[in-house]
Amino acid sequence: MSIDLLVQALLNGFGLAMVYVLVALGLTLIFSILEIINFAHGEFYMLGGYVTYYAYALFGLNYFATLGLAILTVGLAGVVAERLIFHDLRGKALNAFIVSLGLLWVMQAGAQLAFGVLDKPVPSAFSGIVRVLGLVISVERLVVTLSAIVLIVALYLFLRLSRPGRAMRAVAQDADAAALQGVNIEAVAALGFGVGCALAGGAGGLLAPVFAVSPAMGALPVVKAFIIIIVGGMGSLPGAVLGGLLLGGVEGLGALFMGSAAVNILGFLMVIAVLLVRPRGLVGGA
Amino acid sequence: MLELTDLRVHYGNVAAVDGVSVTVEEGEIVAIIGPNGAGKTSTLRALSGLVRASGGRVVFRGVDISRWRPHRIVALGLSHAPEGRRLFPQMTVIENLRMGAYRRRDGLAIERSLAEVLERFPRLAERRRQLAGTLSGGEQQMLTIGRALMSDPTMLVLDEPSFGLAPLIVREIRTIVESINRDRKVAVLLVEQNARMALAVAARAYVMETGRIVLSGPAAALRESPHVKAAYLGG
Ligand SMILES: Nc1ncnc2c1ncn2[C@@H]1O[C@H](COP(=O)(O)OP(=O)(O)OP(=O)(O)O)[C@@H](O)[C@H]1O
């Protein structure tokens, strides 16, 4: 087998994995600020897909405008969900588990009622391929992957440099201490939940033209996101990026040798392998 | 400046603070001493809004802040250095200090406060890029106090700053608390198990046991009280 083929396979894997990293970063951000796992996270991804579909189908917006709209709309939906449903559940993991499962069903059923059960195809905005150093890359995949990377970097800069980002890091490290420095915890929780959902919405928008949009589309990316999070280490943002790179590599290489159903199993095998060696994940701390 | 009236804190049905009244005047250092589980920390958490008091009133600078949330209370000038330091472990010394100024928007004045704090704590200045989680216990306590000063408070609340520190560091902390009070006219409410230290720095003190104030008065008088001598100063 040639080196080219291997590199090609790796690139294919990394491409999609970067989008799943976005989903995982959203889950992780919400977990680190509210200490809860939002099991309806995939439904915010789904919402991003539908926003993209309708923005294109009804208004004919271009790819990046629909993406921006998906991020904003789903982010706003996240803030509303936090205020209405999750604001009293900070640190109450079990209650949040039940409530977010309920939200998952409501959002899926709602999507079926509102949008129908059939897949909605979103046409590719980009066609063709580019050849770099003998590698063949589809322009669409390239745009999707680069957009995901831009969003990851944007999140990093937001958390590092902005005032609300700083507040989020402080709350994640010690919520009481952050409150004593003057951080409005409730506002940060709502904003953090919104940003987390916006990342899922952006991922849904990015992949809408790659896969079709449907009420159940959120399940797969959330499974991938959980694999990434567990491998990388719960609550760690760098861990999520590392977990995503690993998952992408494993799945990309796996696709050379087996069918897609079998490839999906590789992720779980990787989880088991990592947990055997490092039970807290690769970057997991205390 | 600060007036707690008949303050109560309940956890479930259990009263941790059972009708506590404490006052601190402008520029004064006041201590609360008492054994483990007396309710000292709960009292402080209630006055800075981290737990909701189940009864009583907290008045600070003439404003009833009993139902306020913590971020507004800091903005009013009350700064709380909590029990157990509670730094942001993944942030550097400087980042922790800057978090202390989170409510402030006056960039130049923040830089001035930062310079002032680093001057007051030369050991923090040496370690400005070190992660707070890797500091020694004494350095962490200094950072906790330094961070609390960064909000430019009129009143400082300190919960067991001497906990787990060697006598030499305890003396240093004591000197720092006195100098903060003297130079910046900051009132201090000091909670301590180290009664000797607390009664040496404070002008007045309260003795708290099982959720109530059992004794109070000038620190000098409390040092002579048979009960305080027997229970807190080792006979
Ligand atoms: N979050 C909580 N939930 C339930 N009970 C609590 C909680 N926090 C404190 N308590 C209880 O309230 C009582 C007072 O605790 P508190 O921490 O205020 O005492 P303290 O005087 O600060 O003690 P120490 O000197 O050991 O720090 C204790 O009996 C404690 O077990």
Ligand SMILES: [Mg+2]
């Ligand atoms: Mg205490």
